[in-house]
Amino acid sequence: MKIEPALIEARGLSKTYPGRRESDPSTLALEDFDITVSAHEVACVVGPSGCGKTTLLNIIAGFETPSSGSLKVRGQTITGPHPDRSVVFQQPALFPWLTVWDNITLGPRLRGVNLQTLEESTKKVLLSVGLAGFEHHFPYQLSGGMRQRVQLARVLVASPDVILMDEPFGALDAQTRVVMHEVVLKVWSEYRPTIFFITHDVEEALILSDCIYVMTRRPGRIKERIDVPFNRPRSYALIGDPEFASLRARIVGILRNEWLEAQE
Ligand SMILES: Nc1ncnc2c1ncn2[C@@H]1O[C@H](COP(=O)(O)OP(=O)(O)OP(=O)(O)O)[C@@H](O)[C@H]1O
Ligand SMILES: [Mg+2]
Secondary structure (H helix, E strand, C coil): CCCCCCCEEEEEEEEEECCCCCCCCCEEEEEEEEEEECCCCEEEEECCCCCCHHHHHHHHHCCCCCCEEEEEECCEECCCCCCCEEEECCCCCCCCCCCHHHHHHHHHHHCCCCHHHHHHHHHHHHHHHCCCCCCCCCHHHCCHHHHHHHHHHHHHHCCCCEEEEECCCCCCCHHHHHHHHHHHHHHHHHHCCEEEEEECCHHHHHHHCCEEEEECCCCECEEEEEECCCCCCCCHHHHHCHHHHHHHHHHHHHHHHHHHHHHC
C-alpha cells in the first residue's frame, strides 16, 4: 500500500523578524514548531495574542519565509504563494466593484478555467455556503457573515489542496459565528477540504477541528497537541457533551496558565 505523505509538514520552524533599523531588536515570533496535517484533516491553532499564529499561517501560505526549519506541502518545499493554498482572511478581502458571482469566479477565469465547468462549480459552491440568490449582489449589500461566505466560496471554487483561515469569524457577533461554524461543517462534509484554522475561540476550535495545537506565548512553541475525538458529521449539540466541556476546560486552563506565567 502506498503511504501518502502528510499534506502539510513543518519541522523545527522558526521565524525571527529583524528590527526596522539595524539598532532595533529583532523579534523571535515562532520557535521550533513541528506540525503535521493530513489530507482532509481540520487542524486548529489556538494561542495568546502575539504568539506567532498569523506568522505560522503566513509561512504556510508562502507570504513569509521561515528563518529556519523546513515546511513542505505534499512533500514539496514552499517557495511562495499558490492557489493550492488559499487564505480566508479575518476581514473579507473582496473587490467592492464586483458582484458576488464575479468575486468568486475571478481567479479561475484569469487562470483560463473552462467556463461551463466553472459555472457549474460556482452554482454548487453558492448552494453549499448558503448564498444562492445573492450572486448579483455587491459586497456593500451583504452582511459581515455573508461576506465571509463569499470568501469561503471563492476559495472552494479554486479546489485548493488546503484552506488557510486566520480568525475568519473573529469580527462577527457570537450568533453569526455559530451560523458560520455550521457552514464550515457543511462545507467540510461536502468537499472534505484540508483546513488549517487559527482562532482565539476554544469552542470554535473544538467544534470544527480534528486536532488542536495549543501555543505558548511568544515566541510561539507548541504547548500541547490535542486530538479532538468527536465523530463527524457534527452538530452544535456537541457543546452539551461532557467530554466537550472537559476538553474546553483543559484548553482554557492551558491558555490561562500561559497568561498567568507572563504576569510573573
Ligand atoms: N512583519 C513583521 N515585522 C516585524 N514583526 C512582526 C511582523 N509580523 C508580526 N510581527 C511580530 O511577531 C509576533 C507575532 O505576531 P503574529 O501576528 O504572528 O501574532 P498572532 O499570534 O497572530 O497575534 P494575534 O492573535 O493578535 O493575531 C508579534 O510580536 C508581532 O509584533
Ligand atoms: Mg494573528
